Amino acid sequence: MHERQSVGxxxxxxxVQDFAVVAHHAGTAEARVSVRxxxxxxxxHDRLTARVFxxxxxxxxxxxxxxxxxxxxxxxxxxxxVGRGSAETAVLVDARDAPPSSxxxxxxxxxxxxxxxxxxxxxxxxxxIGAYASMRxxxxxxxxxxxxxxxxxxxxxxxxxxxxxxxxxxxxxHTRPRRAxxxxxxxxxxxxxxxxPRLGEAWMR
Numbered sequence: 001m002h003e004r005q006s007v008g009x010x011x012x013x014x015x016v017q018d019f020a021v022v023a024h025h026a027g028t029a030e031a032r033v034s035v036r037x038x039x040x041x042x043x044x045h046d047r048l049t050a051r052v053f054x055x056x057x058x059x060x061x062x063x064x065x066x067x068x069x070x071x072x073x074x075x076x077x078x079x080x081x082v083g084r085g086s087a088e089t090a091v092l093v094d095a096r097d098a099p100p101s102s103x104x105x106x107x108x109x110x111x112x113x114x115x116x117x118x119x120x121x122x123x124x125x126x127x128x129i130g131a132y133a134s135m136r137x138x139x140x141x142x143x144x145x146x147x148x149x150x151x152x153x154x155x156x157x158x159x160x161x162x163x164x165x166x167x168x169x170x171x172x173x174h175t176r177p178r179r180a181x182x183x184x185x186x187x188x189x190x191x192x193x194x195x196x197p198r199l200g201e202a203w204m205r
Contacts, residue, residue, distance in 0.1 A: 009091050010123045011040060013131035014071040019138040026149040033146045035138050042122065045096035048153065050139075050146035053119050056101040057136040060115055063105045064132040068112045071127040095120045 020036045024043075033044045044050045103117040115126040117135070126132045 008121045008123060009040070009093075010125055011037070012125040012127065013037075013135065014127050016130040017134035017138075019134060021138055021141045021145055023145055023149040031150050033142050033149065035142050037135070037138065039090035040093070040122065041091070042093045042095060042119070044142055044146060045094065045150070046098075046153070047143075047146050047150050048098045049095050050143040050150070052098045052101055053095070054139045054143035056103055056117060056119065057132075057139050060103050060105065060117070060132070061136070064115060064126075064129060064136075066105070066107075066113045067115060067126065067132060068128045070130070071112070091122070093120055093122055 017037055020034075022034050022036070023031070024034060025031050033050060035042045035044065044053070099120045101117075101119045103115065106114045106116060112127070115124075115132060117124045117126065124135060126135065
Protein backbone atom coordinates (compact mmCIF):
# COMPACT_ATOMS: atom_id res chain seq x y z
CA MET A 1 0.00 0.00 0.00
CA HIS A 2 1.28 3.45 -0.88
CA GLU A 3 2.34 5.46 2.19
CA ARG A 4 -0.09 8.25 1.25
CA GLN A 5 -3.01 5.95 0.57
CA SER A 6 -5.92 5.85 3.01
CA VAL A 7 -9.16 3.93 2.86
CA GLY A 8 -12.44 5.03 4.38
CA UNK A 9 -15.69 3.08 4.65
CA UNK A 10 -19.24 4.48 4.71
CA UNK A 11 -22.13 2.47 6.19
CA UNK A 12 -25.65 3.68 5.48
CA UNK A 13 -27.94 2.57 8.30
CA UNK A 14 -31.72 2.27 8.01
CA UNK A 15 -33.84 1.02 10.89
CA VAL A 16 -32.92 -0.95 14.00
CA GLN A 17 -29.53 -2.59 13.50
CA ASP A 18 -28.35 -6.06 14.36
CA PHE A 19 -25.25 -5.62 16.55
CA ALA A 20 -23.15 -7.56 19.04
CA VAL A 21 -20.66 -6.42 21.69
CA VAL A 22 -18.19 -9.08 22.85
CA ALA A 23 -15.12 -9.23 25.12
CA HIS A 24 -12.07 -11.15 23.90
CA HIS A 25 -9.13 -12.49 25.96
CA ALA A 26 -10.26 -10.75 29.14
CA GLY A 27 -7.55 -10.41 31.77
CA THR A 28 -4.68 -10.79 29.30
CA ALA A 29 -2.40 -8.39 27.44
CA GLU A 30 -4.43 -9.11 24.28
CA ALA A 31 -7.75 -8.08 25.84
CA ARG A 32 -10.10 -6.15 23.55
CA VAL A 33 -13.78 -5.46 22.98
CA SER A 34 -15.44 -5.91 19.62
CA VAL A 35 -18.50 -4.21 18.18
CA ARG A 36 -20.09 -5.98 15.24
CA UNK A 37 -22.62 -4.16 13.08
CA UNK A 38 -23.74 -6.23 10.14
CA UNK A 39 -20.55 -7.28 8.37
CA UNK A 40 -18.33 -4.68 10.04
CA UNK A 41 -16.19 -5.71 13.02
CA UNK A 42 -14.53 -2.98 15.08
CA UNK A 43 -11.99 -3.89 17.77
CA UNK A 44 -11.48 -1.49 20.70
CA HIS A 45 -8.16 -1.97 22.49
CA ASP A 46 -8.33 0.50 25.39
CA ARG A 47 -10.81 2.19 27.72
CA LEU A 48 -10.16 5.69 26.44
CA THR A 49 -11.12 4.73 22.89
CA ALA A 50 -14.33 3.11 24.14
CA ARG A 51 -15.15 6.23 26.17
CA VAL A 52 -14.53 8.59 23.24
CA PHE A 53 -16.63 6.53 20.82
CA UNK A 54 -19.56 6.28 23.24
CA UNK A 55 -19.39 10.02 24.01
CA UNK A 56 -19.46 10.83 20.29
CA UNK A 57 -22.73 8.95 19.83
CA UNK A 58 -24.29 10.35 23.01
CA UNK A 59 -23.42 13.91 22.00
CA UNK A 60 -26.08 13.80 19.27
CA UNK A 61 -28.96 12.54 21.38
CA UNK A 62 -30.98 15.74 21.03
CA UNK A 63 -30.20 16.19 17.33
CA UNK A 64 -31.17 12.59 16.62
CA UNK A 65 -34.77 13.40 17.59
CA UNK A 66 -35.00 15.31 14.30
CA UNK A 67 -34.31 12.16 12.31
CA UNK A 68 -37.23 10.39 10.63
CA UNK A 69 -38.81 7.71 12.75
CA UNK A 70 -38.55 5.42 9.74
CA UNK A 71 -36.46 6.00 6.63
CA UNK A 72 -38.88 4.15 4.36
CA UNK A 73 -36.20 1.88 2.93
CA UNK A 74 -36.75 -1.90 2.74
CA UNK A 75 -34.94 -3.83 5.45
CA UNK A 76 -31.70 -5.56 4.55
CA UNK A 77 -31.64 -9.33 4.95
CA UNK A 78 -29.80 -10.55 8.10
CA UNK A 79 -26.14 -11.43 7.75
CA UNK A 80 -25.63 -15.08 6.95
CA UNK A 81 -23.84 -17.00 9.70
CA VAL A 82 -20.82 -18.91 8.40
CA GLY A 83 -19.78 -20.48 11.67
CA ARG A 84 -20.82 -20.98 15.24
CA GLY A 85 -21.76 -17.55 16.58
CA SER A 86 -19.86 -15.68 13.87
CA ALA A 87 -20.70 -13.85 10.69
CA GLU A 88 -18.59 -13.35 7.61
CA THR A 89 -16.71 -10.08 8.12
CA ALA A 90 -16.30 -7.68 5.23
CA VAL A 91 -14.65 -4.77 7.11
CA LEU A 92 -12.28 -5.13 10.07
CA VAL A 93 -11.14 -2.06 12.03
CA ASP A 94 -8.67 -1.81 14.92
CA ALA A 95 -9.12 1.27 17.12
CA ARG A 96 -6.75 2.33 19.89
CA ASP A 97 -5.35 5.49 21.54
CA ALA A 98 -8.57 7.49 21.05
CA PRO A 99 -8.49 8.00 17.26
CA PRO A 100 -10.33 10.96 15.73
CA SER A 101 -14.11 10.81 16.08
CA SER A 102 -16.71 13.37 15.08
CA UNK A 103 -20.29 13.82 13.96
CA UNK A 104 -22.41 16.13 11.89
CA UNK A 105 -26.14 16.59 11.51
CA UNK A 106 -27.07 17.10 7.85
CA UNK A 107 -30.20 19.07 6.97
CA UNK A 108 -30.46 19.21 3.17
CA UNK A 109 -33.20 21.44 1.81
CA UNK A 110 -36.32 19.50 0.91
CA UNK A 111 -34.93 16.18 2.17
CA UNK A 112 -35.01 14.32 5.50
CA UNK A 113 -32.25 14.94 8.01
CA UNK A 114 -29.44 12.44 8.48
CA UNK A 115 -26.56 12.06 10.93
CA UNK A 116 -22.99 11.24 9.99
CA UNK A 117 -20.71 9.90 12.70
CA UNK A 118 -17.08 9.10 11.96
CA UNK A 119 -15.09 6.72 14.18
CA UNK A 120 -11.53 6.11 13.03
CA UNK A 121 -11.93 5.69 9.24
CA UNK A 122 -15.49 4.39 9.39
CA UNK A 123 -18.42 6.73 8.66
CA UNK A 124 -21.91 5.78 9.84
CA UNK A 125 -24.58 7.47 7.74
CA UNK A 126 -27.57 7.25 10.08
CA UNK A 127 -30.95 7.77 8.39
CA UNK A 128 -33.54 7.31 11.16
CA ILE A 129 -34.08 7.14 14.91
CA GLY A 130 -34.00 3.34 15.01
CA ALA A 131 -30.52 3.24 13.47
CA TYR A 132 -29.25 5.92 15.85
CA ALA A 133 -30.67 4.20 18.92
CA SER A 134 -29.02 0.92 17.89
CA MET A 135 -25.57 2.47 17.42
CA ARG A 136 -25.75 4.48 20.59
CA UNK A 137 -26.70 1.37 22.56
CA UNK A 138 -23.90 -0.65 20.95
CA UNK A 139 -21.12 1.79 21.83
CA UNK A 140 -22.45 2.59 25.30
CA UNK A 141 -22.44 -1.17 25.97
CA UNK A 142 -18.90 -1.37 24.56
CA UNK A 143 -17.74 1.35 26.97
CA UNK A 144 -19.28 -0.47 29.93
CA UNK A 145 -17.72 -3.78 28.89
CA UNK A 146 -14.32 -2.15 28.28
CA UNK A 147 -14.39 -0.82 31.84
CA UNK A 148 -14.53 -4.35 33.20
CA UNK A 149 -12.25 -6.32 30.85
CA UNK A 150 -9.63 -3.84 29.60
CA UNK A 151 -6.82 -2.74 31.94
CA UNK A 152 -6.57 0.70 33.46
CA UNK A 153 -4.24 3.03 31.51
CA UNK A 154 -1.68 3.01 34.36
CA UNK A 155 -1.82 -0.77 34.53
CA UNK A 156 -1.30 -1.03 30.79
CA UNK A 157 1.71 1.29 31.02
CA UNK A 158 3.11 -0.74 33.92
CA UNK A 159 2.69 -3.93 31.89
CA UNK A 160 4.62 -2.39 29.00
CA UNK A 161 7.38 -1.24 31.36
CA UNK A 162 7.59 -4.70 32.90
CA UNK A 163 7.90 -6.22 29.43
CA UNK A 164 10.76 -3.86 28.58
CA UNK A 165 12.48 -4.68 31.88
CA UNK A 166 12.21 -8.41 31.21
CA UNK A 167 13.66 -7.89 27.75
CA UNK A 168 16.52 -5.83 29.16
CA UNK A 169 17.30 -8.51 31.74
CA UNK A 170 17.47 -11.10 28.99
CA UNK A 171 20.25 -9.17 27.23
CA UNK A 172 23.88 -10.01 28.14
CA UNK A 173 25.38 -7.68 30.71
CA HIS A 174 28.81 -6.09 30.21
CA THR A 175 31.14 -4.61 32.76
CA ARG A 176 31.84 -0.95 32.36
CA PRO A 177 35.52 -0.31 31.55
CA ARG A 178 37.46 1.43 34.27
CA ARG A 179 38.51 4.96 33.51
CA ALA A 180 42.19 5.77 33.55
CA UNK A 181 43.45 7.32 36.78
CA UNK A 182 44.63 10.78 35.82
CA UNK A 183 45.50 11.91 39.37
CA UNK A 184 49.16 13.07 39.43
CA UNK A 185 51.41 11.12 41.78
CA UNK A 186 54.78 12.04 43.25
CA UNK A 187 57.84 10.40 41.73
CA UNK A 188 55.69 8.72 39.17
CA UNK A 189 57.27 8.25 35.80
CA UNK A 190 55.31 9.92 33.06
CA UNK A 191 53.54 7.52 30.84
CA UNK A 192 50.81 7.40 28.22
CA UNK A 193 47.38 8.47 29.34
CA UNK A 194 44.71 5.84 28.73
CA UNK A 195 41.92 6.90 26.44
CA UNK A 196 38.27 6.18 26.89
CA PRO A 197 36.97 3.42 24.62
CA ARG A 198 35.28 4.49 21.44
CA LEU A 199 31.63 3.83 20.80
CA GLY A 200 31.17 0.11 20.24
CA GLU A 201 34.50 -0.96 21.85
CA ALA A 202 33.21 -1.50 25.38
CA TRP A 203 31.60 -4.86 24.63
CA MET A 204 35.00 -6.24 23.39
CA ARG A 205 36.64 -5.86 26.80
